[in-house]
Amino acid sequence: MDTPAIEARQLIKYFDDPVRVQVLHDVSFALNRGEFAAVVGKSGCGKSTLLYILSTMDTAYEGELLIDGVPMRGKKEAALARVRNEQIGFVFQFHYLLNEFSVLRNVMLPAEKLGKLSRPEIEHRAYEKLKILGIESEALKKPNQLSGGQKQRVAIARALINDPLIILGDEPTGNLDQKNGEIVFDIFKELAETYHQALLIVTHDNDFAAKTHRIIEMEDGRIIS
Template identity: 70%
Template sequence: MADIILEARNINKYFHDPVDVKVLSDINFKVAKGEFIAVTGKSGCGKSTLLYILSTMDTDYEGELLIDNISMVNRPEAMLAQVRNEKIGFVFQFHYLLHEFSVLHNVMLPGLKLNKYPAQEVEQRAIERLSWLGIEKLANKKANQVSGGEKQRVAIARALINDPCIIMGDEPTGNLDKKNSELVFDIFRQLAEEHQQTLLIVTHDPEFAARTHRIIQMEDGKITS
């Protein structure tokens, strides 16, 4: 049995505004190491709400979330922040790069924050990840001097800097043209197949989802398949 990286057990979520509305219902699934999974469904079906819970950013839910076999329930915020920085890499629709810094410094930031390796080693790791993605030549450019597709690749390199257990993406190709969307998909597939990187990606793009290892389909706050 492959290592289980993430497990959701009977997760339920309510919004309390002003009355209780159930937005996630009995969510159960496991994610194994090296799996490349797409979470799909219509707008408003609960995909992003689920991702906030799975990423430990939302702790107001019923049920249990395990990351790397450790329960995230009732943990102090400082521990959850450490888990987010060390065990989860994030890639969003918008890259959220800091334009005043170089590409290299942007990739290094989560590694410097984790403080697990000396700065020189973090820099070496950042260069290595940029070269995995074929953009090491951009290292010394300011983040605002690279194209949209390149920015998203920089964001992926940044997500990889701390060797996360899992990369979570929220519509990471939603802002890209077809060519760059293809490029990002190929990078994700390569990460899963060559580096055993686990990926859980929320997407509206049926073509993207169809080529992942597995699709988690959501409707009205439930997993339907």
């Protein structure tokens, strides 16, 4: 049996502001390589809180988070930062590209930070990722010269640069029109089915969710299906 890419075991989360409120109740699930799952539910149901814990940014929780079978609890911040950079790719509703750099350099940045490859190797890899996403011809442009859909594809290429185990997405199609939303969906599907990438995407888009391999539905801090 393959080790899940990411696994949550009975995650419990409280907020203490100003009174103690439980926002996650015994959340458990596992996601395998090549699996493309959507997390859905009404605003305030705990989706973003869950994503923040899964990203290792929030460490104040009860229960267990495992990435590639390795428990994250008790790891120091430097070790968690390395996990985030090596094993998790992030795609947000806003692309957070830096307009002072070219598209290519934006994609290269996380790999430069990781420091495992030479600059020519990183550049080659960045071109490969842009090619997968069909935008290698835009590599030398600045992000502000691109359309919204192109910018989001650059953000996906950047998320892929370190060949992460899992892609976490927070409303990645939320700012896109239907056509570009469908393009991004098709890219995610290809990443799962061709490149065996694990993807966990929080979305309000029911059409997007319905086409994924699996829907994780949340309500009041619990997974209900």
